[in-house]
Amino acid sequence: MFTRKEFLQYIALLAGGAYAAGCRTPGAYDxxxxxxxxxxxxxxxxxxDGLSVSPQKTIRTGVLIAGGGVAGLSAARKLRLSGKTDFLLAELEPQTGGNSLSGGNSITNFPFGAHYLPLPNPENTALMDFLTEAGLLKGFDKGLPVYDELSLVYEPAERLYRKGRWQEGIIPQVGLSPQEHDEMKRFLALMQTFRDAKDSSGRHAFDIPAALSSRDPQFLSLDALTMEAWLQREGFRSEPLRWYVDYCCRDDYGAGIKTVSAWAGIHYFAARRGKAANADASAVLTWPEGNGRLVQHLRRHSHNQTLTGTIVYRVQTEGNTVLADCWNYQTREAMRIVADHCILAMPQFIGRRILGETPGPQFTYAPxxxxxxxxxELPVDKNLPVCWDNVIYGQQSLGYIYAQHQTTDRRPAKSHVITLYWPLDQLEPADSRRKALQLQHRDWVELCMAQLEQGHPHIAKLVTAVDCWIWxxxxxxxxxxxxxxxIPGTPPRxxxxxxxxxxxxxxEEAFYQGESAAMRCLG
Ligand SMILES: Cc1cc2nc3c(=O)[nH]c(=O)nc-3n(C[C@H](O)[C@H](O)[C@H](O)COP(=O)(O)OP(=O)(O)OC[C@H]3O[C@@H](n4cnc5c(N)ncnc54)[C@H](O)[C@@H]3O)c2cc1C
Structure with a gap:
């Protein structure tokens, strides 16, 4: 437990100026x-804390996939499509999906984590095949993919609240000085140059999957400095530009320009070259339940072979087999799964521990x-209605997504759900994680409302409930x-x-890692 003083310090840090203003009426959120x-x-x-129970039974399988997030589910799909049906998937949670989980009520579905997929790069045919199989890619027109109209984000997609008004798009545009405007233009032009850049072997400087990116030192040297140091070095100093780049890094990495490498920061802007016959290149694929829709399609390949509520807690190899010890905390049953191969579709900080190893120091995770x-009811704003993505300039949170934006039902909805995204990067991850998990629901309600009230001063009276999910x-x-x-190697198999x-x-990366691991099992 942390002390009252630490608690207040953490709340103040999370809230930034918003909460410190403290102009709430007592009981306003009761x-x-x-x-x-x-x-x-x-x-x-x-x-x-070290699970150790004696297995009560043994199960034999060809491939054990431990972890049912997008990577594990994609591995299962790849195995099945390659004719390898002898596999099992063990997932710790009561359901598969990992960070792409979603939920719903009687009115709408909504995401608990990942919520969109940008248009895949033209070379990413494996991902496009999956989207075709899922009915989300309908075909090709003059070589360009035609995506399902209901899955493409509807316009207006994004808006930004800055200087007391909403503007369309999230790149600050309104009220910039000529110098700020020029810097923004120069930055975006430079990102286009990186997007077009290739090395002497023809590899893109920045690509998705990241493993296909150039290894040429002229680009890899960007991994040695932070994005902030790179911006400084290149003479990018304007406040709106720094905010915008920081926002983008926090969005994709849960950490800002002071933390992520310049390679990663530039990758965000330079690795995407997706196009569509029926949408703008900047369009994204999204659904009310976010990437839960993609999970639903992936699950079809493993649903009869999935053990949920099952923790894989030890993995060892013996001759040509892998021995995986598992604990089902729902049935309180321990079992040993004997497999030809094991795919650890879980983060390194867990997987290495299961193998009796220590993860590399580069593996740190954002809460x-x-x-x-x-x-x-939805808040009503004068100059621009609620969009899919709604961002408030200069905030600790990243703003909110309106899940029902992706509905074709023209009748007024009886209730609404907006999803607030908040990377907890104000402290080092371990400290932030520990403290965030100790906050009570009423603390989070106050913090979330303080964020939303900056763009919608009277929103509290419209809110009925706030459900918080801490990752x-x-x-x-x-x-x-x-x-x-x-990254260190693994034991054979x-x-x-x-x-x-x-x-x-x-x-895209989880999908690629899942497919690659399945292919290694298939030899
Ligand atoms: C808040 C948030 C928003 C995001 N938004 C987006 C977005 O909009 N678009 C996007 O593309 N990506 C987004 N992401 C990234 C998202 O993480 C990836 O898209 C993807 O879901 C990661 O899948 P994964 O399989 O690599 O990992 P995970 O989702 O971490 O899956 C790992 C799985 O392994 C299970 N597991 C762990 N340990 C064990 C064990 N010992 N035994 C059995 N099972 C175990 C876990 O329960 C989990 O299900 C977001 C992430 C977060 C946290």
């Missing part, structure tokens, strides 16, 4: 219900808060040195698959 949800920290901690805010180890942080530090191996926590 009508707001909801609860703290979240991944099974207790189950995870059983593992951390996040995701809050689903239930409203009787303790939400995203891998691509700190300087990540891309250039080698044991393969890692998780987005953290890429240093970039996005659907």
């Amino acid at each position: 009508h707001i219900g909801g609860s703290i949800l979240g991944a099974s920290a207790a189950a995870g901690h059983q593992l951390r 996040w808060l995701v809050a689903n805010v239930h409203l009787r 303790g180890h939400g995203m891998i942080r691509p700190i300087p040195g990540f891309m250039t530090t080698e 044991v393969h890692f698959a998780h987005s953290d191996l890429s240093g970039i926590s996005i659907f």
